[in-house]
Amino acid sequence: MRRWNGWGDDRVVTQLEGDALDFLRLQVGTATPTQDATLEAALAQIPPSRLPGHALVGTDALERLRASFGQSLGDWLRLRFGRIGAVSDGVAWPDSSMQVRELLDWARAVGAVVIPCGGATSVVGHLSPPPSGRPVLTLMLTRMRRLLQLDPVAQLARFEAGVAGPDLEAQLRAQGWMLGHYPQSFEYATLGGWVVTRSSGQQSARYGRIEALFAGGRLETPRGTLEIASVPASAAGPDLREWVLGSEGRLGVLTEATVRISRLPEREDFVAVFLPSWAEGEAAVRALAQARLGLSMMRLANATETLTTLRLAGHARAIAWLERYLALRGCADGKVMLLLGFTGGRAQVRAMKALAGAILKRHHGVSTGTLLGAKWKAHRFKGVYLRNALWTAGYAVDTMETAVDWPRVPAMMRAMEQAGREALAALGERCHAYTHLSHVYAQGSSVYSTFVFRVGPDFGTAWARWTALKAAVSEAVVHLGGTISHQHGVGKDHARYLAAEKGAAGIAALRALATHFDVTGVLASGNLLEEPPA
Numbered sequence: 145m146r147r148w149n150g151w152g153d154d155r156v157v158t159q160l161e162g163d164a165l166d167f168l169r170l171q172v173g174t175a176t177p178t179q180d181a182t183l184e185a186a187l188a189q190i191p192p193s194r195l196p197g198h199a200l201v202g203t204d205a206l207e208r209l210r211a212s213f214g215q216s217l218g219d220w221l222r223l224r225f226g227r228i229g230a231v232s233d234g235v236a237w238p239d240s241s242m243q244v245r246e247l248l249d250w251a252r253a254v255g256a257v258v259i260p261c262g263g264a265t266s267v268v269g270h271l272s273p274p275p276s277g278r279p280v281l282t283l284m285l286t287r288m289r290r291l292l293q294l295d296p297v298a299q300l301a302r303f304e305a306g307v308a309g310p311d312l313e314a315q316l317r318a319q320g321w322m323l324g325h326y327p328q329s330f331e332y333a334t335l336g337g338w339v340v341t342r343s344s345g346q347q348s349a350r351y352g353r354i355e356a357l358f359a360g361g362r363l364e365t366p367r368g369t370l371e372i373a374s375v376p377a378s379a380a381g382p383d384l385r386e387w388v389l390g391s392e393g394r395l396g397v398l399t400e401a402t403v404r405i406s407r408l409p410e411r412e413d414f415v416a417v418f419l420p421s422w423a424e425g426e427a428a429v430r431a432l433a434q435a436r437l438g439l440s441m442m443r444l445a446n447a448t449e450t451l452t453t454l455r456l457a458g459h460a461r462a463i464a465w466l467e468r469y470l471a472l473r474g475c476a477d478g479k480v481m482l483l484l485g486f487t488g489g490r491a492q493v494r495a496m497k498a499l500a501g502a503i504l505k506r507h508h509g510v511s512t513g514t515l516l517g518a519k520w521k522a523h524r525f526k527g528v529y530l531r532n533a534l535w536t537a538g539y540a541v542d543t544m545e546t547a548v549d550w551p552r553v554p555a556m557m558r559a560m561e562q563a564g565r566e567a568l569a570a571l572g573e574r575c576h577a578y579t580h581l582s583h584v585y586a587q588g589s590s591v592y593s594t595f596v597f598r599v600g601p602d603f604g605t606a607w608a609r610w611t612a613l614k615a616a617v618s619e620a621v622v623h624l625g626g627t628i629s630h631q632h633g634v635g636k637d638h639a640r641y642l643a644a645e646k647g648a649a650g651i652a653a654l655r656a657l658a659t660h661f662d663v664t665g666v667l668a669s670g671n672l673l674e675e676p677p678a
C-alpha cells in the first residue's frame with residue numbers, strides 16, 4: 145500500500161546505513177525524531193464535503209485526504225504533524241474522456257474547482273485546494289492507463305494520460321518498445337503529469353525531455369475538446385503542444401497523449417568518473433555536452449554532494465578503499481563524481497566511450513568503471529525512500545532546482561546553497577546543502593540543490609524553517625536570472641516567482657489563455673497563476 149504521509153510503498157523500508165547518522169549529526173546537529181500524527185487523527189479532521197451528490201464522485205475521507213497532498217516538504221509537514229487544513233471535497237476516478245467531460249460540466253454547474261491528479265508526486269504544492277473558498281473536486285486519472293494505439297512505423301504510441309511510469313514502460317516493452325522517460329518519481333508519476341509539468345527524466349539527454357516526447361494529444365477543457373494532431377514537425381504557426389506543456393491543469397485535463405517511442409537499446413552502461421575538483425568536473429561535463437556525443441546521462445555532483453553520497457552509501461570499508469585509490473590518482477578532498485550513461489548500439493556505445501574518455505582524460509578524470517554505475521542503476525528509484533529514513537531520524541530534506549547558462553552555473557550553485565544555509569542560520573539552525581548538475585546542455589545546465597536540516601520539535605518551528613529556506617533559495621534563483629524551475633514546475637509554491645521570468649506581458653497572456661479555455665474558472669486551482677484569496 146502506498147504511504148499516506150511519506151514516499152512510496154510501505155513495504156519498502158529504508159534505513160540510514162553505517163555511519164550516516166554520525167555524518168548528519170556532524171553537519172547539522174543531533175536531531176530528535178518527532179511523533180507523527182496517526183492516520184485516525186488526520187481523518188478526524190476531514191470536514192464534511194461541500195459538494196452535492198454525483199454518481200462518479202466519492203466523498204470517502206481517506207480518498208479526500210490522499211487526493212489533497214503531493215510530496216512537497218510542506219505537504220509532508222502538514223501530514224506528519226497532523227495539520228491537515230483544507231482538503232478536497234470529493235474524488236472522482238473517471239475512466240474515459242467522456243467521463244472527464246461530464247465531470248467538468250458538472251463542476252461548472254455546481255461552482256466547484258477541479259484539480260486533475262496523476263501520480264500525486266508534485267513537489268511544488270500543486271494538489272492543495274486553492275484559497276478561493278469554493279468546493280474542490282479532484283479528478284484521479286490513474287484509471288485511464290490503456291495503450292490505445294502503437295504505430296511501429298512512425299514510432300508513436302498513444303496512451304490514456306493517467307498511465308504511470310512502470311505500467312507505461314511495461315506495456316511498451318511487451319511489444320519491444322520503450323519511452324525512456326525516467327524522473328526519479330517514475331514509480332508513481334503519470335504521463336499526463338509529466339506533460340503538464342514539463343518533466344525531465346534521468347536519461348533525457350538521449351530520449352528528450354517530455355517536450356520532445358509529447359507529439360500530440362487530447363485536452364478536455366471547460367470550453368470543449370482540444371485535439372492536437374501529431375506531425376513530425378510543422379511551420380504552421382505557434383505549436384499548440386506548447387500550450388499544454390507546463391499548463392499544470394489550468395487549461396484542461398489531458399486525457400490522451402501520443403508519445404515518440406524508441407526501440408530497446410542493445411547496450412547500456414553507467415560509468416562513475418571522479419575528477420579532482422569542481423572546476424575540472426564542470427569543464428569536463430560542459431565539454432562532453434558541447435561535443436554532442438549522444439550520452440544518455442551526465443550528472444555531476446559537487447564535492448559536498450560527492451562526500452555525502454559516499455558517506456550515506458554505507459559499506460564504509462569499501463568506500464575507504466575507493467577513496468584511498470582515488471587519492472593516489474589525484475582525486476582527494478574536493479573531488480567530484482560524474483555519472484555518465486552510455487546507451488545505444490554496441491558500436492555506438494564503444495565509440496561514445498572512446499570519445500568521452502579522451503575528453504575526461506584532459507580533465508584528469510579517474511574512471512571507476514561500471515561498478516558504481518550498475519549500483520546506481522539498480523537503486524535509481526529507491527534512493528527517494530531515504531527521505532522516509534531521514535524523517536524517522538528527525539531530519540527534513542528539500543530540493544530546489546533551476547537552469548542557467550554556463551557562465552552563471554558556479555555562482556548559482558554557490559548562491560542557492562548559501563541562501564539555504566543563511567536562512568536557517570537566521571533561525572539558529574544549520575543546513576547541510578549540496579548540489580549536482582542533473583541535466584547538462586550545450587548552452588548551460590540545471591542546478592539542483594538539496595538541503596538537509598533538523599525538522600524541529602513542533603509544526604510551527606518546522607514550518608518556519610521550511611518556508612524561510614524555500615523563500616530564500618527561490619529569491620536567490622530569481623535574482624541570478626535562473627528559471628524558477630527546470631523540471632518540478634510552478635504549482636502554488638513557485639507561482640509568486642513566475643512573473644520575474646515571464647514578465648507582466650507574459651503573465652497577462654497566460655491569464656488570457658486560461659480564461660479563454662476556462663471562462664468560469666473551473667480549473668482555478670491557484671497553480672501556475674496565483675488566484676486571489678476568497
Ligand SMILES: Cc1cc2nc3c(=O)[nH]c(=O)nc-3n(C[C@H](O)[C@H](O)[C@H](O)COP(=O)(O)OP(=O)(O)OC[C@H]3O[C@@H](n4cnc5c(N)ncnc54)[C@H](O)[C@@H]3O)c2cc1C
Nearest residue numbers: 215262263264265266327328329334336337343344393398
Ligand atoms: C521523489 C521525487 C522525485 C522527483 N523527480 C523528478 C524528476 O526527476 N524529474 C521531474 O521532472 N520531476 C520530478 N519530480 C516531480 C514530479 O514527479 C513531476 O512533476 C511529475 O511530472 C508529476 O507527475 P504526477 O503524475 O505525479 O502529477 P501530479 O503530482 O498528480 O500533478 C501535478 C500537476 O499536474 C496536473 N495534472 C496531472 N495530470 C494531469 C492531466 N492528465 N491533465 C491535466 N493536468 C494534470 C495536476 O493538476 C497538478 O497541477 C519528483 C518528485 C518526487 C516526489
